[in-house]
Amino acid sequence: MKLTGLRQIARLRGVLRWRYVAPRAAIVVAVVLVVRFGLDPLLRWAIVTTGQAALGAKVELGELRTSLKGGELVVTNLAAANPQKPLRNLIEADEFRFQFDVKQLFRKRLVIRDGGISGLSFDSPRTTSGALPDAPTDQASPSPLEPVVAVAEEKALAWFDDLAGRMQHDLLGSLATPRLVDELETRWPQQYDALKARAEGLRHKSKQIEAAFREAKKNPLRNLAQIDQLRKELAAAEAELRTAVAEIQALPSQAKADRLAVDAARKQDEQFLREQLKFGNVDAEELNRYLLGEAAHGYLTQTAYWIEQAQKFIPKKKIAPPARARGTNVLFMARKQPACLIERVRLDGHARFDGQPLAFTGELTDAASEPELHDRPLRLRLAGSGALDATIVAILDRRGDIPHDWVRIDVPKLMLSDRTLGNASKLAVTVSPGEASLQADVRVDGESISGVISLRQSSKLAAATPMLRDDRIAQVLHESLAGVDRLEATVHLSGALKRPSVRIESNVGPQLAGGVKGAVAKYLADRQERLLAKVQDKAVQQLAKLEAKRREAEKELLAKLGQDQKLISQIAALLQGQLPVTTGGLPQVSMPPVSVPQLGKLIPKDKLTR
Amino acid sequence: MLNFLLRPLRFLAQSLIGNDSPRQTAWAVALGMLAGLLPKGSLLALLLATSLFALQVNRAAGLLAMGLFSFAGAALDGFAHRLGSMMLTWPSAQPAFAWIYDQPLGPFWGLTNTVVVGQLLVGLYLFYPVYRLSLAAAAYLQPRLRDRLMKYRVIRWLKGAEVGAQWGLES
Structure with missing residues (x-):
């Protein structure tokens, strides 16, 4: 038995070109090691860079840990600044904890089966400005x-x-x-x-x-x-x-x-x-x-x-990509599935309403990167308690054309x-x-x-x-x-x-x-x-x-x-x-007496009073 | 730089007058044909190309075959698409394809694509005939060509350069 194994190795040594295989194997090992030890910094960089590019404001996070074996991703102290108000955060959370399906990664998919976001708050204050140095300023459009x-x-x-x-x-x-x-x-x-x-x-x-x-x-x-x-x-x-x-x-x-x-x-x-x-x-x-x-x-x-x-x-809903130049892809499942899917994430956080503390819990389900490929719409449910008892349900359905x-x-x-x-x-x-x-x-x-x-x-x-x-x-x-x-x-x-x-x-x-x-x-x-x-x-x-x-x-x-x-x-x-009348020719002055009315009788008394 | 410029010629000379056996040359041509026919970008094509380099076969002959059959493969795309479609939609084969797709790295093999499957079938169908023909051709041509070509100084020089390159003298 042992002899057979040695013979097989010897035969394999004759078949393989070791001068080619060995360096490539070393590269693969190096890549695995880089992924093992460099994935966290790489993901951190990717989250910060893409987040900042999408938001136009600073995105900061405290710690990021991944476990490919256990299928877990933990991000702590994440804060995304508000581009319109640099001294306030658009969103802030103490911890993101996601359980993802490792097998799905080998199927070109990222599926978060379960997760939780705790210490979530919106519009929270920042101590430092969240504005990016060269961020374009959005002109506030009139309401x-x-x-x-x-x-x-x-x-x-x-x-x-x-x-x-x-x-x-x-x-x-x-x-x-x-x-x-x-x-x-x-x-x-x-x-x-x-x-x-x-x-x-x-x-x-x-x-x-x-x-x-x-x-x-x-x-x-x-x-x-x-x-x-x-x-x-x-x-x-x-x-x-x-x-x-x-x-x-x-x-x-x-x-x-x-x-x-x-x-x-x-x-x-x-x-x-x-x-x-x-x-x-x-x-x-x-x-x-x-x-x-x-x-x-x-x-x-x-x-x-x-x-x-x-x-x-x-x-x-994305516009269907142009058909592959060489051939078409045939699906072997009931339907095509989205590349990224969050099946369920529990949320809990706090806010202030009218100066009073407000605690809220909620659940986000069925968030998909290609919503049209998923059979359920995104659903967000939040329930508040404290300053007010409130229920908010949001359903965002992007499965159809509209x-x-x-x-x-x-x-x-x-x-x-x-x-x-x-x-x-x-x-x-x-x-x-x-x-x-x-x-x-x-x-x-x-x-x-x-x-x-x-x-x-x-x-x-x-x-x-x-x-x-x-x-x-x-x-x-x-x-x-x-x-x-x-x-x-x-x-x-x-x-x-x-x-x-x-x-x-x-x-x-x-x-x-x-x-x-x-x-x-x-x-x-x-x-x-x-x-x-x-x-x-x-x-x-x-x-x-x-x-x-x-x-x-x-x-x-x-x-x-x-x-x-x-x-x-x-x-x-x-x-x-x-x-x-001696002068002759001179006119005689005839002065009839001027009748001066009796004073006082002239005043019509009845007209002077009302 | 000179080595870079001479590399294609060296490959050609190596494929014709190298020390590889006819079997190694025949395997290389067959593998190169298979890798060349397949559309690149799938794990299957990568695996075949890696095999070509990792196995003790005539690399030069394999690369030449790969290049030639890449052009041929593009011309055969229509036929490969129809063949692949037939295969992928064949009910008896679908559970197997579905199982492959459902395995880890399943989507990366490219076995859901009609042209990949069609070209793979064509390649597998041609594999043995190509191997046999290549073997016969190599057995017949290699000694004769070697004798004839080694008479030329340039070939001897290229052969020497190849030996030197193999021993790390190129740098």
């Missing part, structure tokens, strides 16, 4: 929801600005009555001054005529021409006196006209104030979008970011802290802390998105309108939402994934719109009523004062004019008495 929210904000704030503008409008300055009364008050002194000046002018003129006449009388024959002139001047003074008296006697009818003008102005003011109460309407949905759009926008942007990150790593992703979030009980909806400097709704529930059911089919996100919160709502700066309206507004003890919001998503259309239904928008509108209307109506009454009172008082002044002035002016008339009559008498 698809930004225009929707911006339009809603513009419309809601325009509506509110209109209301606030009406409230802050200088109504008094816009009313006609005060303006007219002021105008009358300004006009009367001027009229009075003019009449007074005329009366005084007449007296002055009369005295001049009298003085001139007395001088001329000393030598009447020589001064006949002058006397004739004086007579004419006296006639002119008398005519002016009559005009002035007529003007003064017309003052009561002017007062009547003024009162009519004030009445017309009051009617005009009432119409103007009625116009002020006509508000523009705001669509409650726009108001919902304004109040809740920003919050929804934040959540959806965050969701879109994570979907985008997930899509980077989850392979899409990828189908489905995410369902169910948070039956959630404590939310106080927050402000809307623009805090203009129009906002503050929501008090309260218990809430959140359900989301979102599907992404190819390039289209659909789904519903519902939030129900038991909280007190209060409207805040810092722009109005009026305690009374603030009180009314506060009362308008005081009866609302829950916040209900339903976000309907539809349309294209890159530009989804968002419809927000909520009880806050209609309540707030009605409350604000009603409060402002009531406020304005009260204010206008008060303003109108005040203006009318003031007008009446001013008119009464004016009438009194007129009466006084009329009395005074008529007294003055009476004196003037007396003087003129005396001068006329003098002129008639002193000039006999």
